[in-house]
Amino acid sequence: MSTNIKSVIIGTGSFVPSNIIPNKDFSEHRFYEKSGEPILRENSEVIQKFQDITEIEERRYADKEHMASDLGYFAASNAIESSGTDPETLDYIIVAHNFGDIAPGSTRVDVLPTLASRIKHRLGIKNPDCVAYDLPFGCPGWLQGMIQADYYIRSGDAKRVLVIGTETLSRVTDPHDRDSMIYADGAGATILEGREGATEGILAHKTQTHTSDEAYYLYSGKSSNPDLISDDQFIKMDGRKIYEYALKNVPLVIQQTMEKSGTGIDDVKKVLVHQANGKMDEAILKRLFKLYGIRETPMDVMPMTIAKFGNSSVATVPTLLDMILKNKLEGHQIKKGDRVVFASVGSGMNINAMVYNF
Structure with missing residues (x-):
């Protein structure tokens, strides 16, 4: 591993579906x-209780003709355009998802070929x-995926990832489960490039997987409606246990990552955390x-x-x-030299964090 090569973000992209689903749309469920x-x-x-806890007022659902790979393609195209990169120079395409392509009205997962291969095509x-593969995590x-890309780049195996x-989580939600109001659809993409002697780039990262008691806090299960006779599987979770788990473990993983990078709390300009639950994210901070x-x-x-998406x-x-880098999020900017912490938590149970110097 080269300590002289930094993985630098040279382009970002995203796709937020235009279909707005406000909370009132669940009134008849x-x-x-x-x-x-x-x-x-x-x-x-x-x-109202759901909104008070999560801070979610509305969410976005994909158009019926769009699958997860379509949304990923839109975000990837956006990132490629913003970076000015020739896509033929990409060494890897890593696509993170959980449920693959799912047709509207179905919960059947389609991952053959992989979403990464579909997007590359x-x-x-x-x-x-240009190696394309999926990452269910x-x-x-x-x-x-960013962490794996950093390993590839610093090893000298890759230049651009x-x-x-x-x-499209909206297609695996149980309409009879209150938790269905949490989930939304969308895609985001980033291009990393290896640069010798760069001051900007990824400084450190850390990942943990907890499975002793935590493996099935998120799982696939049948509808909560006992009268619904179907083999369909929906995303399910134990929200209280996830909340307690996240508050106990996520701050510690972030702290360890900051220590690895030599970053003090006063150096942190932004914390970009997975938008899982508004109150939970605030408590983590x-x-x-x-x-x-x-x-x-x-x-x-x-x-x-999370309130809108x-x-x-x-x-x-x-x-x-x-959104921040393209000045689309009012009140938030990232400037050159800013140190930014990234963190996420989710099924597995998995936690990861990263410190980046812009």
Whole structure:
């Protein structure tokens, strides 16, 4: 591994579907507990409590004719255009997702060929040395793709890597589960380039996988509606356990990554965290600063998009980054020399973090 080569972001892209689904669209749903017991409270009360906890007001769903690979292609094209890169010079295309391409009205997963191969094909890349593969790693998948790309680049094996996070979670949600209101669709992409002696670039990263008791906090299961006779599998979760797990572990992984990079808490200009749950993300930030003895947390350090975009899994962080770098997120900028922390948590249970110097 070369310590003189830095993995530098040279382009970003994203695709946010135009279909806005406000919370009121769930007013007529019949919600059930995971036990199959009907929730007897008024839906207006259920929805308001959901919004209070997650801060989600609306989310975006993909057009019916678009699959996850389509959204990934749109984001990738956007990143390639912004970087001015010849796509034939890409050494790797890493596509993070969880459920592959899913047709509307179905929960059947389609991953043959891989989404990475589909996107490479659609980009028209002829170079066989451009290796395309998928990375299923839960919500931290895009960030793990960035970490893998950094290893390739610093080893000298690769010069340029395209990392994509794309998902259509709306197609694997159980309409009878309150948690279905969390999920959204979208895609984000980033191009990393190896540069000798660069001051900017990835400084450090760390990943953990906890499976002793935590492996099935997120899982696939049948509908909460006991009257729905179907073999369909939907995304399910134990929200309380995930919340407690994230608050306990994510700040520690971030701290360890910062220590690896020689970054102090005062050096951090932004924290880009997976948009999973508004209240949870705010609590993670407070716990992080508390580790450094700081009680008054500067909330402007953590930009958020979850209120309007929902949780699009692997797409949340690269979309957030793209919007900031292109001045599309009011009140937030990243300047040259800024140190930015990236972090994510998700099924597995997996956690990762990265420190980047812009």
